Amino acid sequence: MRFVFKRSYDDDIKLFKHRPQFIYYLLLLILLIALPWLIDDFFLGEATNVLIWAIAGMGLMVLTGFTGQVSLGHAAFMALGCYLNVILMQNGVPFIISLPLAAILTGFAGAIIALPVLRLHGIYLAIATLAISILTEDIIVIAKNWTGGVMGLVAEPIEIFGLDIDRYGTPVLFYFVVLFIVLFVLMVVRNLTRAPLGRAFTAIRDSEVSAQALGVNVTKTKATSFAISCAIVGLAGGLLGHYAGAFNHETFNLVFSIQLLLMIVIGGLGSIHGAFFGAIIVGFLPQLIAITRGSISSIFNLGSLPLPGIESAAFAFILIVFILFEPRGIYGLWIKIRTYFELFPFYRKNMFKRQKTYLKTERMK
């Protein structure tokens, strides 16, 4: 067990609680930078995919994990970021401008949509954002002059300072582009969480009445959260376009939105770690299923039995397990395991139980 002795207010403002923590993250960063030399191009591609999911996860985490607003429509904003980026590039805008610009425009679109939608709460909000997701597919098909309709678009290779960057041609460079954006988004989200805006987000999540009574403009802050969330997800969308190479209306469908949401729930709502844990699960799940499917069908001699929807089913199963046994997601599990080892052998089973839950009357609502 580590006791952290705080000596100045800055100890709570700093990014890392203590020196070892700083060293862990530094080692992790070195590992990520060294990754292209440790694994082959196929797995590097998978790692890139996980990082793109992690960006999207951080985006949705801002809205759902920190501000407490559910969205089943975030694939729509990923699509917007993706299409905007490629369309801008087709019109001669270089990638280093087109991607941030696409993200900013997605953020604005998010803010405009947020104002009416975020007046809704809970399940109604989920339904409204769901509608956005469903509409997007149709809009992409209808607006075929820009989006290529069902034929979709093809992302051009990226060019940065004369370097050609392509997912297949130069996977290492593409990986570093994605890693750079992951670190940038991580910095922004982490900074917000230790600043007044981030506290306003969590205040809204935990009690809107109180937040308001302390001077938080709930409507404006929710819209800000939605905008930041959409901008980040737009970045992820832009990168995914380059990762996938080609995409159409089906790339960012409803299932995609749901998967995004489930990812952060499984990872652990309300923590940045959760976005990364969730991304690892989502990123590697298809491979895992492919492997288990192979072994299962060889055991039972099923040949190559097609199992449609197995991925969604596996995902749903994992989700249910987590909601039942570990609502705080993988991050919650991780904290428990760590505490177990730190306190060994003094860990008590009910350590993370709430001491007291009591009823609140609904009168103030």
Next chain:
Amino acid sequence: MSLLTLENVTLSFGGLKAVNNVSFHVGKGETFAIVGPNGAGKSTVFNLISRIYNPDCGDIKFANKSILGLRPDQIPFLGIARTFQNIELFEQSTVLQNLLVGRQRHRKSNLITEMFFAPSVRDEERRHRQVVEEVIEFLELQAYRDKFIAGLPYGVRKIVELARALATEPQVLLLDEPASGLSLEETNDMIFWIEDIKKQMGITVLMVEHDMNLVSSVSDRVLALADGKELAIGTPEQVQNHPAVIEAYIGTGKRIVS
């Protein structure tokens, strides 16, 4: 000088007049208490001042200006802070984080500077922390600073809510039943704190409270409400001995004098 004034305020919920033609004023530096049986409309008066509800008629003034044009989130910017009867803390945050939300009205940074955590944001954070630490010291919350609200006992939550309101550095503090559910010892602490808040910090206090011991020891004037209507207004003694007040409490089978 009157700081907060209610003029003939009425609010109905459907057919029920929760607040019925209520007028009173709270002077600067005064401690003013509202008493009355359950359902008298005391909390509703607070919610009217917080602009959660809009009165059907009447006016509410702060420093001689009507506040009826303001949104609820603009009220704290006037220097009005409040606590809630049912405790509305940010459950998934620590005590420290809860109190820091209280600094929201003093925020000067914006989205861009906060995204990059500019040096100005850092300086501001230090200043916020300073104020919050003073409040923590005052209310003796040091031991709970980094604890999550979700695990705290009721009595501590009550104090944290008071602390969060104080962290806004208010001119007027609205306390909705600050001593309800507290032990005798905790109630006595609360009496001391409210006195200090009034005398040392010079904050005007408006509170709703059932505990007559607390009311008579700290308040300058008292308003008794029943069924949304004013029964009596005056010093704690005058109100306690007022025939209408005695009758209202006997009527509900509850005694006002403990």
